Amino acid sequence: xxxxxxxxxxxxxxxxxxxxxxxxxxxxxxxxxxxxxxxxxxxxxxxxxxxxxxxxxxxxxxxxxxxxxxxxxxxxxxxxxxxxxxxxxxxxxxxxxxxxxxxxxxxxxxxxxxxxxxxxxxxxxxxxxxxxxxxxxxxxxxxxxxxxxxxxxxxxxxxxxxxxxxxxxxxxxxxxxxxxxxxxxxxxxxxxxxxxxxxxxxxxxxxxxxxxxxxxxxxxxxxxxxxxxxxxxxxxxxxxxxxxxxxxxxxxxxxxxxxxxxxxxxxxxxxxxxxxxxxxxxxxxxxxxxxxxxxx
Amino acid sequence: xxxxxxxxxxxxxxxxxxxxxxxxxxxxxxxxxxxxxxxxxxxxxxxxxxxxxxxxxxxxxxxxxxxxxxxxxxxxxxxxxxxxxxxxxxxxxxxxxxxxxxxxxxxxxxxxxxxxxxxxxxxxxxxxxxxxxxxxxxxxxxxxxxxxxxxxxxxxxxxxxxxxxxxxxxxxxxxxxxxxxxxxxxxxxxxxxxxxxxxxxxxxxxxxxxxxxxxxxxxxxxxxxxxxxxxxxxxxxxxxxxxxxxxxxxxxxxxxxxxxxxxxxxxxxxxxxxxxxxxxxxxxxxxxxxxxxxxxxxxxxxxxxxxxxxxxxxxxxxxxxxxxxxxxxxxxxxxxxxxxxxxxxxxxxxxxxxxxxxxxxxxxxxxxxxxxxxxxxxxxxxxxxxxxxxxxxxxxxxxxxxxxxxxxxxxxxxxxxxxxxxxxxxxxxxxxxxxxxxxxxxxxxxxxxxxxxxxxxxxxxxxxxxxxxxxxxxxxxxxxxxxxxxxxxxxxxxxxxxxxxxxxxxxxxxxxxxxxxxxxxxxxxxxxxxxxxxxxxxxxxxxxxxxxxxxxxxxxxxxxxxxxxxxxxxxxxxxxxxxxxxxxxxxxxxxxxxxxxxxxxxxxxxxxxxxxxxxxxxxxxxxxxxxxxxxxxxxxxx
Numbered sequence: 001x002x003x004x005x006x007x008x009x010x011x012x013x014x015x016x017x018x019x020x021x022x023x024x025x026x027x028x029x030x031x032x033x034x035x036x037x038x039x040x041x042x043x044x045x046x047x048x049x050x051x052x053x054x055x056x057x058x059x060x061x062x063x064x065x066x067x068x069x070x071x072x073x074x075x076x077x078x079x080x081x082x083x084x085x086x087x088x089x090x091x092x093x094x095x096x097x098x099x100x101x102x103x104x105x106x107x108x109x110x111x112x113x114x115x116x117x118x119x120x121x122x123x124x125x126x127x128x129x130x131x132x133x134x135x136x137x138x139x140x141x142x143x144x145x146x147x148x149x150x151x152x153x154x155x156x157x158x159x160x161x162x163x164x165x166x167x168x169x170x171x172x173x174x175x176x177x178x179x180x181x182x183x184x185x186x187x188x189x190x191x192x193x194x195x196x197x198x199x200x201x202x203x204x205x206x207x208x209x210x211x212x213x214x215x216x217x218x219x220x221x222x223x224x225x226x227x228x229x230x231x232x233x234x235x236x237x238x239x240x241x242x243x244x245x246x247x248x249x250x251x252x253x254x255x256x257x258x259x260x261x262x263x264x265x266x267x268x269x270x271x272x273x274x275x276x277x278x279x280x281x282x283x284x285x286x287x288x289x290x291x292x293x294x295x296x
Numbered sequence: 297x298x299x300x301x302x303x304x305x306x307x308x309x310x311x312x313x314x315x316x317x318x319x320x321x322x323x324x325x326x327x328x329x330x331x332x333x334x335x336x337x338x339x340x341x342x343x344x345x346x347x348x349x350x351x352x353x354x355x356x357x358x359x360x361x362x363x364x365x366x367x368x369x370x371x372x373x374x375x376x377x378x379x380x381x382x383x384x385x386x387x388x389x390x391x392x393x394x395x396x397x398x399x400x401x402x403x404x405x406x407x408x409x410x411x412x413x414x415x416x417x418x419x420x421x422x423x424x425x426x427x428x429x430x431x432x433x434x435x436x437x438x439x440x441x442x443x444x445x446x447x448x449x450x451x452x453x454x455x456x457x458x459x460x461x462x463x464x465x466x467x468x469x470x471x472x473x474x475x476x477x478x479x480x481x482x483x484x485x486x487x488x489x490x491x492x493x494x495x496x497x498x499x500x501x502x503x504x505x506x507x508x509x510x511x512x513x514x515x516x517x518x519x520x521x522x523x524x525x526x527x528x529x530x531x532x533x534x535x536x537x538x539x540x541x542x543x544x545x546x547x548x549x550x551x552x553x554x555x556x557x558x559x560x561x562x563x564x565x566x567x568x569x570x571x572x573x574x575x576x577x578x579x580x581x582x583x584x585x586x587x588x589x590x591x592x593x594x595x596x597x598x599x600x601x602x603x604x605x606x607x608x609x610x611x612x613x614x615x616x617x618x619x620x621x622x623x624x625x626x627x628x629x630x631x632x633x634x635x636x637x638x639x640x641x642x643x644x645x646x647x648x649x650x651x652x653x654x655x656x657x658x659x660x661x662x663x664x665x666x667x668x669x670x671x672x673x674x675x676x677x678x679x680x681x682x683x684x685x686x687x688x689x690x691x692x693x694x695x696x697x698x699x700x701x702x703x704x705x706x707x708x709x710x711x712x713x714x715x716x717x718x719x720x721x722x723x724x725x726x727x728x729x730x731x732x733x734x735x736x737x738x739x740x741x742x743x744x745x746x747x748x749x750x751x752x753x754x755x756x757x758x759x760x761x762x763x764x765x766x767x768x769x770x771x772x773x774x775x776x777x778x779x780x781x782x783x784x785x786x787x788x789x790x791x792x793x794x795x796x797x798x799x800x801x802x803x804x805x806x807x808x809x810x811x812x813x814x815x816x817x818x819x820x821x822x823x824x825x826x827x828x829x830x831x832x833x834x835x836x837x838x839x840x841x842x843x844x845x846x847x848x849x850x851x852x853x854x855x856x857x858x859x860x861x862x863x864x865x866x867x868x869x870x871x872x873x874x875x876x877x878x879x880x881x882x883x884x885x886x887x888x889x890x891x892x893x894x895x896x897x898x899x900x901x902x903x904x905x906x907x908x909x910x911x912x913x914x915x916x917x918x919x920x921x922x923x924x925x926x927x928x929x930x931x932x933x934x
Contacts, residue, residue, distance in 0.1 A: 191854040
């Protein structure tokens with residue numbers, strides 16, 4: 001199916017892309033993997049005259065580890081994210097999240113930058129990125145800036161990005177060894193399904209007690225939501241089932257889900273509790289500084 | 297809903313079909329019962345969701361002939377309908393059916409794409425193509441009726457069924473489509489699986505402000521079968537009878553006339569139950585699995601072709617012509633049987649080859665063009681293997697009859713002692729006396745001109761009873777099957793993983809076992825999807841909320857269980873080479889088997905399809921509340 005009435009502009013580099021977006025203003029939209037935008041255009045949910053194609057820009061699809069910082073290019077595909085050895089080693093929750101998404105074909109097309117910039121409430125990557133304290137590096141005609149991801153989302157499909165501003169890279173400090181991070185998703189089928197609820201949880205444990213925790217809920221509010229009270233409840237607690245279940249209970253009350261075709265409000269609230277506890281359990285299991293026991 | 301809404305004066309209270317069937321005497325039957333149980337079940341609006349959208353291309357040819365290419369399962373009914381609507385002779389219309397990308401009943405009638413493309417071609421004088429979008433497909437629908445089903449079953453202590461009472465309301469949408477037949481099928485097919493001495497069925501098909509429902513794989517039967525199998529298992533468990541055992545006790549026997557006058561010939565339901573019990577290791581697993589793990593049984597079966605056509609006609613249901621090329625090498629098999637992905641071309645070619653006595657690779661099928669191939673009624677009611685197969689094998693034998701005298705003369709052997717097999721014609725017992733099949737065919741051509749054989753098939757005359765609606769459910773033969781399903785259920789989220797299916801089917805003697813297993817695997821995946829995730833959701837105005845494959849959930853390859861498909865020995869005398877159907881029948885055991893496995897894993901029955909995680913959690917909550925109430929010590933008791 002052809003999309004009538006659009007002009008494609010192949011951007012040579014990010015600066016070129018930004019200036020094209022600035023030139024055409026509201027009639028223009030940037031296209032990375034296109035897995036959301038092309039569908040929206042075909043279904044006439046979105047109308048744009050000018051499509052700025054980012055796919056040809058070199059160097060934006062790399063995953064690097066430099067001085068303890070993970071640098072993920074905005075055009076990195078979901079498939080690369082799912083399969084990357086660097087990500088699997090240092091932030092397995094992110095590759096887990098990517099691998100639960102959509103279908104192999106869509107994962108080959110879709111990008112991390114697109115998933116973050118589209119700001120769909122049920123998007124799978126943002127909760128994990130928030131729990132990992134990621135930073136969004138952007139370019140625009142007025143220059144580059146660094147946005148903490150916690151400040152990035154403002155509403156469903158809304159972000160702080162300017163009209164001619166594009167994501168260049170996402171940076172994450174490699175989590176310390178005494179920390180763990182996990183993403184748990186509930187979907188109605190095992191592939192090609194949106195999250196009914198997604199929960200990312202991170203833990204830092206010092207001297208047998210939780211010193212920091214961050215629980216982020218997806219698909220239960222207009223934006224990814226940090227469950228502040230639930231996270232706080234863990235500080236100072238022993239990382240055990242009881243503490244995690246209690247945090248799950250608190251998180252249930254913090255979510256603001258709606259009822260839709262994927263599940264009722266009540267069902268989602270319940271899932272928040274279960275997934276929060278399970279994410280915390282897995283995050284705890286990923287902590288590597290627990291004293292090693294001697295093998296008998 | 298407003299009183300005026302969609303009210304059709306012809307149909308009081310919007311009831312478009314009322315079925316009132318009573319066989320035997322249910323009052324007497326329930327009196328004889330030692331135990332009865334009644335339950336209500338609710339089905340779902342399942343859509344066929346074939347990969348290929350409906351599409352039609354029309355052109356008005358130079359001589360005025362209408363040429364229509366259509367993605368149809370039923371080229372003849374389409375052809376007939378076009379002749380009626382455009383008020384012109386059938387012979388002035390040519391229908392071509394290209395390879396069709398799936399139908400499952402959704403392309404079993406003339407679609408608006410057919411009429412519109414023809415009308416526009418007439419107006420413009422140019423070829424016109426009309427194709428549905430995915431959304432159009434959902435809105436055209438013709439998927440399953442949502443059925444509201446109440447069954448009451450009475451049994452003796454040992455599990456023998458004494459009476460069944462069935463009340464079903466079918467939500468049919470705004471038009472009839474196949475709905476009248478669906479309403480009858482929902483009742484009639486219940487009686488083929490088990491011996492039911494007394495049976496009452498009250499069916500109501502209702503007009504509603506939704507898209508029209510129609511025929512879909514298992515036509516009208518999967519939801520009642522889900523309900524009946526569930527209730528039968530509940531009763532078995534109430535009485536402490538093994539759920540497979542209660543089926544063995546009641547299983548249909550071969551050569552039986554059912555209470556509603558359907559004639560069963562071959563029937564190996566008991567054999568499928570024995571086989572499935574052993575292969576699934578039922579005795580080791582049932583009742584012994586950990587919480588959250590469950591095993592369940594379901595049975596099913598279907599017609600091998602409807603006994604009567606959709607419209608009154610006397611001609612044979614399947615018709616074939618085989619023309620042998622002049623060199624005697626190839627056989628061109630002409631039969632307008634619709635290949636829609638089910639593999640009918642393959643099995644028909646196999647059966648034609650067998651009838652002719654030449655290798656399969658010498659067969660060329662011509663099935664898509666009404667100008668070339670004679671009528672076959674189409675790919676519905678699981679009819680092509682049995683009916684089309686009989687027609688092509690008879691046409692093959694007709695050819696052989698014509699060439700045997702030439703071989704007899706050449707070999708100096710009586711024609712009665714000759715047999716055509718694998719490209720040669722030889723003496724029945726002396727394999728050294730033979731000649732090439734093609735040589736005999738050439739001799740015939742030299743003397744007579746074209747070598748052509750014909751064959752056709754009509755179901756046996758007088759099938760079924762004489763009551764109103766008796767033709768629905770009649771068939772030359774019936775399939776039977778039993779499935780065991782194993783699931784695990786996440787008791788905290790309600791998520792079901794269907795882990796394993798073990799299925800045995802009685803499809804008579806299979807023509808192509810690989811194709812049979814393919815049908816069984818497809819039926820299990822499709823049936824599992826409609827049991828646990830598929831539903832067309834409507835808003836308050838009757839508009840579809842999820843007319844796309846993103847929100848209408850069909851199973852993906854990551855949801856598919858491990859499947860074992862097995863066959864039991866069977867021979868159907870009415871079928872070609874002993875064969876019966878598998879395409880629709882294999883769907884029927886699936887729903888009940890999964891429902892039981894989930895109940896077995898969770899301790900709760902969900903009686904409304906689809907059995908979603910949310911419904912499972914709700915049922916678990918209700919059970920917990922009930923258990924808490926009953927476990928409270930009562931003052932003054934005991």
